[in-house]
Amino acid sequence: MNRAVCITTWREFKANRVRVILLTLLFLGPIAMFTLQRCSNPEALNADMLSHPLMASFFTLLWASGVIGREVQNGTIALVLARPITIANYVVSKWFAVGFAASLCAVEAVFCEHIISAVNCPSLLWAPEFFANSIERIILCFGTAAFLVFLSSLVSGLKDLALLAGFAFMFLLYSAFAHTVYQMASFVHLDHEYVLHFGRIIESLFIAILFPYVPMSVFLSGSYFAYGPLIALFTLITCCLSCSIWVLTHREFSYAAD
Amino acid sequence: MRALEEVFTDPAGIAANSGICSGADLRASTGIVVSGITKTYKGGKVKALNNLSLEVKPGEALGLVGPNGAGKTTLLSCLMGFLRVDSGSILVDGEAPDALVTRRVLGYLPERLTFDRWMTGRDYMQYHHELAGMPEATRKLDCEALLEKVELHPSTWSVAVKKYSRGMLQRLGFAQALVGNPRYLLLDEPASGMDPHGVMIVRQLLKTLKADGLTILLNSHQLDQIEKVCDRVIFIKSGTVSRVEDLKQKVEQEEHLLIRWLASATNLSQDDFGRVAQKECLAITEINADFARVSTTGSAATVNLIKALVTANFPISEVRPEDTRLERLFIKSSQEELNV
Numbered sequence: 030m031n032r033a034v035c036i037t038t039w040r041e042f043k044a045n046r047v048r049v050i051l052l053t054l055l056f057l058g059p060i061a062m063f064t065l066q067r068c069s070n071p072e073a074l075n076a077d078m079l080s081h082p083l084m085a086s087f088f089t090l091l092w093a094s095g096v097i098g099r100e101v102q103n104g105t106i107a108l109v110l111a112r113p114i115t116i117a118n119y120v121v122s123k124w125f126a127v128g129f130a131a132s133l134c135a136v137e138a139v140f141c142e143h144i145i146s147a148v149n150c151p152s153l154l155w156a157p158e159f160f161a162n163s164i165e166r167i168i169l170c171f172g173t174a175a176f177l178v179f180l181s182s183l184v185s186g187l188k189d190l191a192l193l194a195g196f197a198f199m200f201l202l203y204s205a206f207a208h209t210v211y212q213m214a215s216f217v218h219l220d221h222e223y224v225l226h227f228g229r230i231i232e233s234l235f236i237a238i239l240f241p242y243v244p245m246s247v248f249l250s251g252s253y254f255a256y257g258p259l260i261a262l263f264t265l266i267t268c269c270l271s272c273s274i275w276v277l278t279h280r281e282f283s284y285a286a287d
Numbered sequence: 288m289r290a291l292e293e294v295f296t297d298p299a300g301i302a303a304n305s306g307i308c309s310g311a312d313l314r315a316s317t318g319i320v321v322s323g324i325t326k327t328y329k330g331g332k333v334k335a336l337n338n339l340s341l342e343v344k345p346g347e348a349l350g351l352v353g354p355n356g357a358g359k360t361t362l363l364s365c366l367m368g369f370l371r372v373d374s375g376s377i378l379v380d381g382e383a384p385d386a387l388v389t390r391r392v393l394g395y396l397p398e399r400l401t402f403d404r405w406m407t408g409r410d411y412m413q414y415h416h417e418l419a420g421m422p423e424a425t426r427k428l429d430c431e432a433l434l435e436k437v438e439l440h441p442s443t444w445s446v447a448v449k450k451y452s453r454g455m456l457q458r459l460g461f462a463q464a465l466v467g468n469p470r471y472l473l474l475d476e477p478a479s480g481m482d483p484h485g486v487m488i489v490r491q492l493l494k495t496l497k498a499d500g501l502t503i504l505l506n507s508h509q510l511d512q513i514e515k516v517c518d519r520v521i522f523i524k525s526g527t528v529s530r531v532e533d534l535k536q537k538v539e540q541e542e543h544l545l546i547r548w549l550a551s552a553t554n555l556s557q558d559d560f561g562r563v564a565q566k567e568c569l570a571i572t573e574i575n576a577d578f579a580r581v582s583t584t585g586s587a588a589t590v591n592l593i594k595a596l597v598t599a600n601f602p603i604s605e606v607r608p609e610d611t612r613l614e615r616l617f618i619k620s621s622q623e624e625l626n627v
Contacts, residue, residue, distance in 0.1 A: 031418070032417065033414055033417035033418050034418075037403070037414055040405075040406075040410075041403060041405065044405030045405075103401050104397075104399065104401035105401050105402065105403055107367075107369055107397065107401075108395070108397070108401070108415070108463070109418060110369070111367055111369075111390060111393065111395045112390060112415065112418035112419050112420075112467075113387045113388075113390045113391045113418075113419065113420055114387075114390075114418055115387065281364075281369060281370045281371065282369045283360070283361070283364035283367075283369040283370050284360070284397070284398075284399050
């Protein structure tokens with residue numbers, strides 16, 4: 030892990046006003062809605078009312094978009110890699126910087142919601158749901174960050190957002206036509222169970238990549254069903270970072286090629 | 288697997304924090320050896336470097352001269368490990384250019400400088416100081432010393448880089464190349480966009496660095512700068528070395544002189560000038576009513592000619608060399624290319 034790369038990533042984000050405004054809105058928006066919800070319905074006081082951990086994905090998206098691509102586009106990556114720092118070190122540092130910063134924002138947001146809940150109902154102060162939600166958010170941030178770092182290493186600038194949109198669109202397309210595909214499979218006398226299982230694997234892959242969510246309530250209950258998402262998360266992080274390192278290692282960083 | 292090991296071992300950080308000399312420091316400097324490298328772009332359609340070989344000895348200053356598109360920047364990028372060569376090999380102190388130990392001894396200034404424009408000059412230097420694995424205790428002092436070295440005014444150190452002029456950016460880039468006490472300095476147009484004062488600073492700095500024992504590879508279109516700083520110069524043409532000149536060798540070579548005289552103040556004519564030049568065995572390449580261009584074979588011949596002209600009562604107003612040695616070599620090289 031390289032401290033200089035991590036700190037520069039955070040400072041670069043801070044220097045971009047548009048991103049800071051978007052982050053503030055993303056932070057304050059759900060809190061405002063949550064507060065209104067609490068105030069309008071004071072009877073509905075339970076810890077489940079905290080916003081969904083998937084909110085963390087949006088924080089990660091804001092932090093991670095173009096995290097490597099921007100440096101490739103403006104050429105600053107060449108001078109960084111001219112220093113005694115490996116590409117693997119650079120990629121892992123970027124991933125950690127994004128994951129950590131997004132986690133911090135996401136946990137802060139849920140902490141604010143939790144405090145508002147506790148003001149209304151002090152018994153909720155030590156509710157375990159807050160901790161479970163926070164850990165789910167942190168996991169989600171690091172998982173999504175790995176995928177976004179990989180997308181950012183493939184292209185320059187902010188084109189990784191287009192790649193992500195394309196990937197999400199593919200998922201939507203698949204979800205919309207999955208039923209039709211199953212029906213077509215039965216027409217051509219393919220084993221229905223086989224097609225169904227294959228379809229579920231594809232769907233699980235899409236979900237594991239786009240929403241690397243590990244339900245902590247299941248995990249804490251000791252159920253072995255929680256290990257599936259956890260293994261998927263570690264696989265996702267390892268694969269994405271390895272692919273990102275491979276892509277950057279095989280890339281040439283010189284304007285001479287222009 | 289090796290890459291993952293490097294993530295966790297972080298040799299740069301360990302060496303820097305422990306204050307131990309890195310492996311690169313302990314190794315003897317063996318210079319840069321480039322053996323028959325070929326580099327193509329666009330799937331082999333464009334050949335940027337064609338079986339190019341050269342050697343840079345430790346402590347030597349080598350100049351790269353050639354027309355645009357000759358492959359000089361490609362060569363420097365290959366030496367930095369940014370580009371992979373199709374064939375051939377590059378060794379810097381016996382190691383591959385993209386090895387971490389090599390990067391620790393290389394300082395690089397690209398022609399197209401890019402900056403994180405939100406950073407201040409000081410931030411930028413401190414960022415590179417940390418990336419170079421230098422100790423935090425000396426960071427502030429080291430960076431300020433380098434900024435002072437390139438004569439970047441202290442009032443600009445805390446200003447965002449986006450507000451810098453082209454010359455200031457170039458100076459900052461030069462200072463960045465010196466971070467980490469490199470053993471080799473690869474400079475791609477270091478004085479590009481600088482004012483005359485900046486050009487002089489760069490020239491003086493290069494001389495000082497050379498005297499300190501740094502190995503310099505200088506790519507510049509400013510031939511006078513190369514001539515004043517470099518020991519050797521390599522002419523690159525179409526990706527190959529077309530000529531190598533030793534600039535340290537004081538050879539008695541042909542020089543072109545421009546001589547002007549006050550034609551209105553004398554009765555002496557062009558023919559009289561011709562006779563004096565002929566007597567001193569000098570060839571006149573061009574002659575007019577008030578000036579002449581002559582070829583001499585060294586400073587002694589030039590002195591004799593001026594003495595003879597003064598003795599013959601020629602009211603000389605100006606005597607100056609037409610072009611530098613390197614300019615003549617470059618012109619000659621270009622003419623040879625045209626003839627081919």
